[in-house]
Amino acid sequence: MAAGQNGSRPKIAARRVSKVYPTVDGSMVALEDFSLDVADGEFVCVVGPSGCGKSTFLRMIAGLDAISAGTIEIAPGVEPGKPLNSVVFQEYAIFPWKTVIDNVAFGLQMRGVGKAERLGRARYWLDRVGLGKFAQYYPHQISGGMKQRVSIIRALANDPEVLLMDEPLGALDAQTRVVLQEELLRIWEETRKTVVYITHSLDEAVLLGDRVILMSAQPGRHLATFEIDLPRPRTADALNTPRFAEYRALIWEKLSREVKRAMEQQQ
């Protein structure tokens, strides 16, 4: 939307995307006719009841899942050789067999960046999120919050055109979550990456996003778009403002209906 108004080319253009899974009892539509434009430097949050195909959509943007119908395009940047996207997975997905620093440098290593340079860049990001001390640790030696920090900076060190985040904080406890939300806000302010952020937490979506996209229960369709006009830079304090509560109530009214519908479907 933001992209359409000022006429510049969107960073991500998803046009009438569908995902159909063939099953023995016929086909199952996970995502139907879903379109989304994301502007350069925009932070878009996608929320919806579980099973609405939001993670599938993200994996399709990343090229990890086949698209049944429609097109998804990520506009390449001016710098050649930069990866188009990097995903932060819900289950961390950092490799247990690599040290923290080797995990962060993984994308660079795969692209053939020399050892000294990739370790230097990895160390820069580790220091930035306060994990410098843990560079030589293995993932099983650090906490869940630290693992997800490693997973996030693995994506950032890769310096992709767009950052795709699939419920990255979903597995963390409430306190760690708030801390990491603030950290995400801080890092995003500094890097202004284009982000598509999948979450089932409404608070998180309103706190982080420029726009919140609401999806319907299965099959996933576009239900509503909410522009979040909260001042930037934001901190977790925004959670306690009346404006925040208004947005939250507005979106929840629609979302709760979908959640109920999804629950009825499952019964």
Place this chain on the structure above:
Amino acid sequence: MSELTGPVHETPSPDGAMAADSLAILLLAAGAAAFNGLLMLAGIWQPLAWLAIMVSFVVLVLVCERIGRMVPLRARPVYERSLALGFPALVLLMWQVAGDSGLINPTWFPQPSRIAAGLWDMIVRYDRFSETSLIGRPWLIPRYFSEGGLAGVWTLLSESHVLATVSRVFIGFVLGAVPGILLGVVMGINQTVRLMLDTTLSAIYVLPKIAIFPILMLIFADPFGEGPKILVVALAVFILMTINTMAGVRGIDRVYLMAGRNYGANGWQMMRHVIIPGALPVIFAGLRIALGTAMIVIISVEFLRAKQGVGFITFYYWEVLNPEKMYAGLIVVMMLGVLLTYLLQWLQRRMMPWQQ
């Protein structure tokens, strides 16, 4: 107010618990001694030996548990080690006593002292007829080296039963494990290959590998040579490693594969950075099992057809009815197994530093 400051829980004093434990230990030990003594006085200890031993064992466990509770935390490792080593030592001692006193027949169950003597005799003895010795008489290495150089040392080593078994196991192990792991990776990745080969492999897997031995002897020009012996070990290891590696590759969490792809890993990088390390824990579990199977196979083959090897010599001492040395042969097999397992664990620690 004063009520709040008072003690909430009555914690039993540690001294009191310790005194109770000490008393219990004394009572238990006295009870066990009295029980055994009464049976002996009545002259029925021998026919009821199994009962007496069982009761004594239970009492011993109860006593050791109470001692364990009294041991201070820093002495705990010492206590645990002495329990782990002390009990087997106690069993050996009882075996010795039972043999000496005629409680068990030393002809079939020779005492540990006689087995040790037999083992020593096997080590120092050189059989002129078959030109073999147990470990190749390493104390003669300097003399043979000065007389015949490296070739002299080689003749000395090639008379060793242990070395014959170890080299068969080692060569067969490597020849089986390397292609087994490679095929396992392919079957883990490629569904078509898996569907084509899985049934056959599962069928061969349940086949006792020793049953293939006659076929292998038929194939080789020299049926009594090293070829069939090494190959039967290699085949057993190959099947196990294929199946285990396949399971390991298939067990890798899908999210790691997605992460590898998303961060731009190509085919080879995917193999080196994601698939092999991801499957390594299961591969090593497979190697441990394969090592055990390799030992079973080689010992059985040496029972059947060999002029040298630990299995051969154990069987030979059955033929000449020398039970001490049969037991000694088994001890050598056990020591080999332990040694090779340690070697594998060392390799595992080197290759999987993230698992420590």
